[in-house]
Protein backbone atom coordinates (compact mmCIF):
# COMPACT_ATOMS: atom_id res chain seq x y z
CA UNK A 133 0.00 0.00 0.00
CA UNK A 134 1.33 3.48 -0.86
CA UNK A 135 2.05 5.63 2.20
CA UNK A 136 -1.05 7.46 3.24
CA UNK A 137 -0.82 11.20 3.23
CA UNK A 138 -1.88 13.70 5.87
CA UNK A 139 -2.30 17.37 5.06
CA UNK A 140 -1.52 19.00 8.41
CA UNK A 141 -2.71 22.57 8.88
CA UNK A 142 -0.92 24.34 11.73
CA UNK A 143 -2.78 27.43 12.86
CA UNK A 144 -1.59 30.13 15.24
CA UNK A 145 -1.57 29.00 18.84
CA UNK A 146 1.00 28.11 21.45
CA UNK A 147 0.01 24.45 20.98
CA UNK A 148 1.66 24.64 17.52
CA UNK A 149 4.87 23.38 19.18
CA UNK A 150 3.06 20.09 19.90
CA UNK A 151 2.35 19.75 16.18
CA UNK A 152 6.07 19.23 15.63
CA UNK A 153 5.84 16.22 17.95
CA UNK A 154 2.68 15.14 16.10
CA UNK A 155 4.61 15.09 12.79
CA UNK A 156 7.13 12.73 14.42
CA UNK A 157 4.35 10.45 15.69
CA UNK A 158 2.82 10.34 12.20
CA UNK A 159 6.12 9.60 10.47
CA UNK A 160 6.69 6.73 12.94
CA UNK A 161 3.38 5.33 11.68
CA UNK A 162 4.62 5.52 8.08
CA UNK A 163 2.26 8.34 7.21
CA UNK A 164 3.46 11.02 4.79
CA UNK A 165 2.92 14.54 6.11
CA UNK A 166 2.59 17.71 4.07
CA UNK A 167 2.00 20.89 6.06
CA UNK A 168 0.30 24.24 5.65
CA UNK A 169 1.48 26.79 8.18
CA UNK A 170 -0.79 29.80 8.63
CA UNK A 171 0.72 33.27 9.03
CA UNK A 172 -0.16 33.21 12.75
CA UNK A 173 1.15 29.62 13.02
CA UNK A 174 4.52 30.82 11.71
CA UNK A 175 4.74 33.12 14.75
CA UNK A 176 4.94 30.00 16.95
CA UNK A 177 6.93 27.48 14.89
CA UNK A 178 9.26 28.08 11.99
CA UNK A 179 8.57 26.78 8.47
CA UNK A 180 12.07 25.28 8.57
CA UNK A 181 11.31 23.17 11.67
CA UNK A 182 8.07 21.91 10.15
CA UNK A 183 9.66 21.17 6.77
CA UNK A 184 12.63 19.38 8.36
CA UNK A 185 10.40 17.05 10.35
CA UNK A 186 7.90 16.48 7.55
CA UNK A 187 10.61 16.02 4.93
CA UNK A 188 8.56 18.12 2.50
CA UNK A 189 8.30 21.84 1.77
CA UNK A 190 5.81 23.82 3.83
CA UNK A 191 3.02 25.78 2.16
CA UNK A 192 1.91 29.14 3.49
CA UNK A 193 0.85 31.54 0.77
CA UNK A 194 -2.38 31.36 -1.18
CA UNK A 195 -1.05 33.46 -4.01
CA UNK A 196 2.57 32.39 -4.12
CA UNK A 197 3.42 32.02 -7.76
CA UNK A 198 5.81 29.15 -7.19
CA UNK A 199 3.41 27.19 -5.02
CA UNK A 200 0.50 27.81 -7.36
CA UNK A 201 2.58 26.73 -10.33
CA UNK A 202 3.86 23.62 -8.65
CA UNK A 203 0.93 22.77 -6.44
CA UNK A 204 -2.44 24.51 -6.51
CA UNK A 205 -4.46 24.69 -3.32
CA UNK A 206 -7.03 22.34 -4.87
CA UNK A 207 -4.40 19.68 -5.57
CA UNK A 208 -2.89 20.23 -2.14
CA UNK A 209 -6.18 19.46 -0.46
CA UNK A 210 -7.13 16.60 -2.77
CA UNK A 211 -3.86 14.68 -2.72
CA UNK A 212 -4.22 14.04 1.00
CA UNK A 213 -6.09 11.07 2.45
CA UNK A 214 -7.00 13.14 5.49
CA UNK A 215 -6.81 16.82 6.42
CA UNK A 216 -5.85 17.50 10.04
CA UNK A 217 -6.00 20.92 11.69
CA UNK A 218 -3.78 21.02 14.78
CA UNK A 219 -3.95 23.34 16.55
CA UNK A 220 -7.37 24.47 15.38
CA UNK A 221 -7.89 27.99 16.71
CA UNK A 222 -11.28 29.56 17.47
CA UNK A 223 -10.72 31.79 14.44
CA UNK A 224 -10.04 28.95 12.00
CA UNK A 225 -12.96 26.90 13.35
CA UNK A 226 -15.22 29.92 12.80
CA UNK A 227 -13.97 30.28 9.23
CA UNK A 228 -14.50 26.59 8.56
CA UNK A 229 -18.01 26.60 10.03
CA UNK A 230 -18.93 29.52 7.80
CA UNK A 231 -17.15 28.48 4.64
CA UNK A 232 -14.73 31.40 4.51
CA UNK A 233 -11.70 31.08 2.30
CA UNK A 234 -9.33 34.03 2.66
CA UNK A 235 -5.99 32.30 3.07
CA UNK A 236 -4.35 29.06 2.00
CA UNK A 237 -5.49 27.05 5.07
CA UNK A 238 -9.16 28.04 4.89
CA UNK A 239 -9.19 27.70 1.09
CA UNK A 240 -7.73 24.20 1.21
CA UNK A 241 -10.28 23.25 3.88
CA UNK A 242 -13.13 24.48 1.70
CA UNK A 243 -11.74 22.80 -1.41
CA UNK A 244 -11.05 19.38 0.09
CA UNK A 245 -13.12 16.29 -0.65
CA UNK A 246 -11.38 14.29 2.09
CA UNK A 247 -12.25 13.67 5.76
CA UNK A 248 -11.23 16.48 8.12
CA UNK A 249 -10.11 16.09 11.73
CA UNK A 250 -9.60 19.11 13.99
CA UNK A 251 -7.75 19.36 17.30
CA UNK A 252 -9.00 22.59 18.91
CA UNK A 253 -6.74 24.57 21.23
CA UNK A 254 -7.70 27.84 22.85
CA UNK A 255 -8.42 29.69 26.08
CA UNK A 256 -11.16 27.87 28.07
CA UNK A 257 -13.50 30.88 27.92
CA UNK A 258 -13.13 31.02 24.15
CA UNK A 259 -13.90 27.29 23.91
CA UNK A 260 -17.05 27.73 26.01
CA UNK A 261 -18.24 30.81 24.15
CA UNK A 262 -21.62 30.19 22.51
CA UNK A 263 -20.14 31.22 19.15
CA UNK A 264 -17.40 28.57 19.36
CA UNK A 265 -19.85 25.92 20.62
CA UNK A 266 -22.15 26.81 17.70
CA UNK A 267 -19.28 26.58 15.22
CA UNK A 268 -18.06 23.23 16.57
CA UNK A 269 -21.62 21.83 16.52
CA UNK A 270 -21.93 22.99 12.90
CA UNK A 271 -18.61 21.38 11.98
CA UNK A 272 -19.61 18.09 13.62
CA UNK A 273 -22.88 18.22 11.69
CA UNK A 274 -20.82 18.76 8.52
CA UNK A 275 -18.94 15.52 9.28
CA UNK A 276 -15.78 17.07 10.69
CA UNK A 277 -14.24 14.92 13.44
CA UNK A 278 -13.02 16.57 16.62
CA UNK A 279 -10.31 15.35 18.99
CA UNK A 280 -9.99 17.13 22.35
CA UNK A 281 -9.56 19.71 23.73
CA UNK A 282 -8.34 18.36 27.05
CA UNK A 283 -8.79 19.84 30.50
CA UNK A 284 -5.81 21.32 32.35
CA UNK A 285 -3.71 24.45 32.63
CA UNK A 286 -3.50 26.50 29.47
CA UNK A 287 -0.63 28.69 28.34
CA UNK A 288 -2.65 31.81 29.17
CA UNK A 289 -2.61 30.82 32.85
CA UNK A 290 -6.24 29.70 33.09
CA UNK A 291 -7.46 26.22 33.91
CA UNK A 292 -10.25 24.48 32.06
CA UNK A 293 -11.07 22.81 28.78
CA UNK A 294 -8.87 24.21 26.04
CA UNK A 295 -5.52 22.37 25.91
CA UNK A 296 -4.88 20.74 22.57
CA UNK A 297 -5.08 16.93 22.66
CA UNK A 298 -1.68 15.27 23.12
CA UNK A 299 0.16 14.20 19.94
CA UNK A 300 -0.39 10.48 20.69
CA UNK A 301 -4.11 11.10 21.16
CA UNK A 302 -4.30 12.97 17.85
CA UNK A 303 -2.26 10.27 16.08
CA UNK A 304 -4.71 7.65 17.36
CA UNK A 305 -7.67 9.71 16.15
CA UNK A 306 -5.93 10.04 12.77
CA UNK A 307 -5.48 6.27 12.54
CA UNK A 308 -9.10 5.80 13.50
CA UNK A 309 -10.32 8.27 10.88
CA UNK A 310 -8.11 6.75 8.19
CA UNK A 311 -9.35 3.27 9.11
CA UNK A 312 -12.92 4.18 8.36
CA UNK A 313 -12.22 6.46 5.40
CA UNK A 314 -12.18 5.00 1.94
CA UNK A 315 -14.25 1.91 2.80
CA UNK A 316 -11.28 -0.46 3.22
CA UNK A 317 -13.61 -3.32 4.23
CA UNK A 318 -16.04 -3.04 1.33
CA UNK A 319 -17.29 -6.52 0.41
CA UNK A 320 -16.28 -8.08 3.73
CA UNK A 321 -18.91 -9.84 5.86
CA UNK A 322 -18.56 -9.40 9.62
CA UNK A 323 -20.51 -10.64 12.60
CA UNK A 324 -20.14 -9.07 16.05
CA UNK A 325 -21.59 -10.30 19.34
CA UNK A 326 -22.16 -7.62 21.94
CA UNK A 327 -23.61 -6.97 25.39
CA UNK A 328 -24.51 -9.37 28.17
CA UNK A 329 -26.81 -12.35 27.97
CA UNK A 330 -29.80 -12.75 30.26
CA UNK A 331 -30.38 -16.25 31.56
CA UNK A 332 -33.94 -16.63 32.79
CA UNK A 333 -34.66 -18.01 36.26
CA UNK A 334 -38.40 -17.65 35.81
CA UNK A 335 -40.51 -15.38 33.58
CA UNK A 336 -39.53 -12.26 35.55
CA UNK A 337 -36.05 -12.92 36.92
CA UNK A 338 -32.73 -13.53 35.23
CA UNK A 339 -29.00 -13.87 35.77
CA UNK A 340 -26.94 -11.21 33.97
CA UNK A 341 -23.63 -9.32 34.10
CA UNK A 342 -22.45 -5.74 33.90
CA UNK A 343 -21.58 -5.59 30.20
CA UNK A 344 -22.93 -2.41 28.57
CA UNK A 345 -22.36 -3.46 24.95
CA UNK A 346 -20.46 -0.20 24.34
CA UNK A 347 -17.30 -1.88 23.01
CA UNK A 348 -19.11 -4.44 20.85
CA UNK A 349 -21.44 -1.81 19.41
CA UNK A 350 -18.50 0.53 18.70
CA UNK A 351 -16.73 -2.28 16.83
CA UNK A 352 -19.83 -3.09 14.80
CA UNK A 353 -20.30 0.61 13.98
CA UNK A 354 -16.65 1.02 12.94
CA UNK A 355 -16.80 -2.09 10.74
CA UNK A 356 -19.95 -0.78 9.06
CA UNK A 357 -18.40 2.66 8.58
CA UNK A 358 -15.42 0.94 6.93
CA UNK A 359 -17.76 -0.62 4.39
CA UNK A 360 -18.22 -4.12 5.85
CA UNK A 361 -21.60 -5.82 5.71
CA UNK A 362 -22.24 -6.21 9.43
CA UNK A 363 -24.56 -8.38 11.52
CA UNK A 364 -24.64 -7.32 15.17
CA UNK A 365 -26.03 -9.97 17.51
CA UNK A 366 -26.70 -8.18 20.74
CA UNK A 367 -27.87 -9.13 24.20
CA UNK A 368 -30.09 -6.65 26.08
CA UNK A 369 -28.33 -3.24 26.19
CA UNK A 370 -29.24 0.43 26.46
CA UNK A 371 -26.84 1.39 23.62
CA UNK A 372 -28.53 2.91 20.57
CA UNK A 373 -28.38 0.65 17.49
CA UNK A 374 -25.51 1.71 15.19
CA UNK A 375 -26.31 2.80 11.63
CA UNK A 376 -25.89 0.77 8.45
CA UNK A 377 -25.95 -2.75 9.90
CA UNK A 378 -28.34 -5.57 10.67
CA UNK A 379 -29.14 -5.79 14.39
CA UNK A 380 -30.42 -9.05 15.84
CA UNK A 381 -31.58 -8.76 19.45
CA UNK A 382 -31.31 -11.82 21.63
CA UNK A 383 -31.56 -12.52 25.35
CA UNK A 384 -29.85 -15.81 26.26
CA UNK A 385 -26.57 -17.43 25.24
CA UNK A 386 -28.43 -20.19 23.44
CA UNK A 387 -30.36 -17.60 21.39
CA UNK A 388 -27.12 -15.75 20.67
CA UNK A 389 -25.45 -18.89 19.37
CA UNK A 390 -28.47 -19.77 17.21
CA UNK A 391 -28.51 -16.25 15.71
CA UNK A 392 -24.78 -16.42 14.96
CA UNK A 393 -25.03 -19.84 13.31
CA UNK A 394 -28.04 -18.75 11.26
CA UNK A 395 -25.90 -15.93 9.85
CA UNK A 396 -22.90 -17.94 8.65
CA UNK A 397 -20.85 -17.78 6.51
CA UNK A 398 -18.90 -14.70 7.60
CA UNK A 399 -15.39 -13.47 6.84
CA UNK A 400 -14.78 -12.09 10.32
CA UNK A 401 -16.37 -12.85 13.67
CA UNK A 402 -15.72 -10.71 16.73
CA UNK A 403 -16.97 -12.06 20.05
CA UNK A 404 -17.34 -8.97 22.20
CA UNK A 405 -20.34 -10.23 24.16
CA UNK A 406 -20.02 -11.09 27.83
CA UNK A 407 -21.81 -14.40 27.43
CA UNK A 408 -23.08 -15.92 30.68
CA UNK A 409 -21.12 -19.09 31.33
CA UNK A 410 -24.05 -20.82 33.00
CA UNK A 411 -27.81 -20.85 32.74
CA UNK A 412 -30.43 -22.16 35.12
CA UNK A 413 -30.81 -25.87 34.42
CA UNK A 414 -34.58 -25.93 34.78
CA UNK A 415 -36.20 -22.57 34.11
CA UNK A 416 -39.40 -22.19 36.16
CA UNK A 417 -42.44 -21.80 33.88
CA UNK A 418 -44.13 -19.47 36.41
CA UNK A 419 -42.86 -16.81 38.77
CA UNK A 420 -41.26 -18.45 41.79
CA UNK A 421 -43.31 -17.62 44.86
CA UNK A 422 -42.24 -17.24 48.43
CA UNK A 423 -44.36 -18.30 51.34
CA UNK A 424 -43.77 -18.36 55.09
CA UNK A 425 -41.78 -21.40 56.03
CA UNK A 426 -40.84 -22.24 52.45
CA UNK A 427 -37.11 -22.72 51.90
CA UNK A 428 -35.31 -20.35 49.49
CA UNK A 429 -35.10 -21.86 46.02
CA UNK A 430 -31.85 -23.51 45.04
CA UNK A 431 -30.71 -22.69 41.55
CA UNK A 432 -29.01 -25.48 39.70
CA UNK A 433 -26.82 -24.18 36.91
CA UNK A 434 -25.70 -25.83 33.73
CA UNK A 435 -22.97 -24.74 31.30
CA UNK A 436 -23.88 -22.54 28.34
CA UNK A 437 -22.46 -23.25 24.90
CA UNK A 438 -19.21 -21.41 24.15
CA UNK A 439 -20.19 -19.32 21.13
CA UNK A 440 -16.69 -18.27 20.15
CA UNK A 441 -15.30 -21.79 20.41
CA UNK A 442 -18.21 -23.16 18.38
CA UNK A 443 -17.74 -20.58 15.60
CA UNK A 444 -13.95 -21.04 15.55
CA UNK A 445 -14.17 -24.81 15.06
CA UNK A 446 -12.34 -25.85 11.89
CA UNK A 447 -14.59 -26.57 8.94
CA UNK A 448 -15.95 -25.06 5.75
CA UNK A 449 -18.10 -22.54 7.67
CA UNK A 450 -15.24 -21.24 9.81
CA UNK A 451 -14.76 -17.48 9.29
CA UNK A 452 -11.31 -16.53 7.98
CA UNK A 453 -10.64 -14.41 11.06
CA UNK A 454 -12.10 -15.15 14.51
CA UNK A 455 -11.42 -12.58 17.21
CA UNK A 456 -12.32 -12.92 20.87
CA UNK A 457 -11.96 -10.85 24.01
CA UNK A 458 -10.39 -12.01 27.23
CA UNK A 459 -11.93 -10.17 30.14
CA UNK A 460 -9.60 -10.76 33.05
CA UNK A 461 -9.00 -9.41 36.51
CA UNK A 462 -5.50 -10.93 36.99
CA UNK A 463 -2.68 -12.56 34.96
CA UNK A 464 -4.03 -10.80 31.88
CA UNK A 465 -1.64 -12.08 29.21
CA UNK A 466 -1.31 -15.62 30.52
CA UNK A 467 -5.10 -16.05 30.59
CA UNK A 468 -5.46 -14.35 27.20
CA UNK A 469 -2.97 -16.72 25.56
CA UNK A 470 -4.67 -19.70 27.18
CA UNK A 471 -8.03 -18.51 25.81
CA UNK A 472 -6.58 -17.96 22.34
CA UNK A 473 -5.51 -21.61 22.29
CA UNK A 474 -8.50 -23.18 24.04
CA UNK A 475 -11.08 -21.36 21.93
CA UNK A 476 -9.22 -21.83 18.66
CA UNK A 477 -9.55 -18.18 17.69
CA UNK A 478 -6.97 -16.15 15.72
CA UNK A 479 -6.69 -12.98 17.78
CA UNK A 480 -7.60 -12.09 21.33
CA UNK A 481 -8.08 -8.61 22.71
CA UNK A 482 -7.04 -8.90 26.32
CA UNK A 483 -8.63 -6.40 28.65
CA UNK A 484 -8.33 -5.83 32.33
CA UNK A 485 -11.83 -5.58 33.75
CA UNK A 486 -10.90 -5.20 37.43
CA UNK A 487 -13.43 -2.93 39.11
CA UNK A 488 -10.95 -0.04 39.44
CA UNK A 489 -10.43 0.12 35.65
CA UNK A 490 -14.10 1.08 35.16
CA UNK A 491 -14.19 -0.84 31.86
CA UNK A 492 -17.64 -2.31 32.39
CA UNK A 493 -20.11 0.40 31.50
CA UNK A 494 -17.35 3.04 31.07
CA UNK A 495 -16.42 4.87 27.90
CA UNK A 496 -12.74 3.84 27.84
CA UNK A 497 -10.83 0.63 27.44
CA UNK A 498 -7.21 -0.52 27.63
CA UNK A 499 -6.48 -3.58 25.55
CA UNK A 500 -3.59 -5.67 24.31
CA UNK A 501 -3.89 -7.40 20.98
CA UNK A 502 -2.57 -10.96 21.16
CA UNK A 503 -1.96 -12.65 17.81
CA UNK A 504 -0.51 -16.15 17.90
CA UNK A 505 3.05 -16.17 19.18
CA UNK A 506 3.81 -12.58 18.16
CA UNK A 507 4.63 -10.03 20.85
CA UNK A 508 1.34 -8.63 22.23
CA UNK A 509 0.53 -5.10 21.08
CA UNK A 510 -0.37 -2.87 24.01
CA UNK A 511 -2.73 -0.13 22.89
CA UNK A 512 -2.88 3.04 24.99
CA UNK A 513 -6.00 3.65 27.08
CA UNK A 514 -8.51 5.27 24.78
CA UNK A 515 -12.20 5.59 24.06
CA UNK A 516 -14.03 2.43 23.09
CA UNK A 517 -14.62 4.07 19.70
CA UNK A 518 -10.88 4.57 19.20
CA UNK A 519 -10.21 0.95 20.24
CA UNK A 520 -12.84 -0.13 17.71
CA UNK A 521 -11.27 1.98 14.98
CA UNK A 522 -7.82 0.60 15.71
CA UNK A 523 -9.15 -2.94 15.58
CA UNK A 524 -10.84 -2.19 12.26
CA UNK A 525 -7.53 -0.80 10.97
CA UNK A 526 -5.79 -4.05 12.01
CA UNK A 527 -8.50 -6.12 10.32
CA UNK A 528 -8.21 -4.04 7.14
CA UNK A 529 -4.41 -4.55 7.16
CA UNK A 530 -4.84 -8.30 7.69
CA UNK A 531 -7.16 -8.72 4.70
CA UNK A 532 -5.10 -6.32 2.58
CA UNK A 533 -1.92 -8.38 3.17
CA UNK A 534 -3.81 -11.62 2.41
CA UNK A 535 -5.00 -10.08 -0.86
CA UNK A 536 -1.50 -8.92 -1.71
CA UNK A 537 -0.05 -12.36 -0.87
CA UNK A 538 -2.68 -14.06 -3.05
CA UNK A 539 -2.07 -11.72 -6.01
Ligand code: CTP
Pocket residue numbers: 325385403404405406407408409436437438439440441455456457458459460471
Ligand atom coordinates in the same frame (compact mmCIF):
# COMPACT_ATOMS: atom_id res chain seq x y z
N1 CTP B 1 -17.48 -16.34 24.93
C1 CTP B 1 -18.45 -16.97 24.15
N2 CTP B 1 -19.32 -17.85 24.71
C2 CTP B 1 -19.25 -18.13 26.03
C3 CTP B 1 -18.27 -17.49 26.83
C4 CTP B 1 -17.42 -16.60 26.25
O1 CTP B 1 -18.51 -16.72 22.95
N3 CTP B 1 -20.11 -18.98 26.56
C5 CTP B 1 -16.54 -15.44 24.27
C6 CTP B 1 -16.62 -13.99 24.68
O2 CTP B 1 -17.47 -13.28 23.81
C7 CTP B 1 -15.18 -13.54 24.55
C8 CTP B 1 -14.38 -14.79 24.87
O3 CTP B 1 -15.26 -15.88 24.67
O4 CTP B 1 -14.86 -13.18 23.24
C9 CTP B 1 -13.84 -14.86 26.26
O5 CTP B 1 -14.84 -14.53 27.20
P1 CTP B 1 -14.49 -14.37 28.73
O6 CTP B 1 -15.73 -13.99 29.47
O7 CTP B 1 -13.28 -13.52 28.88
O8 CTP B 1 -14.02 -15.81 29.12
P2 CTP B 1 -14.77 -17.15 29.35
O9 CTP B 1 -14.69 -17.98 28.15
O10 CTP B 1 -16.15 -16.90 29.89
O11 CTP B 1 -13.85 -17.82 30.47
P3 CTP B 1 -13.67 -17.40 32.01
O12 CTP B 1 -15.01 -16.98 32.50
O13 CTP B 1 -13.17 -18.65 32.63
O14 CTP B 1 -12.65 -16.30 32.07
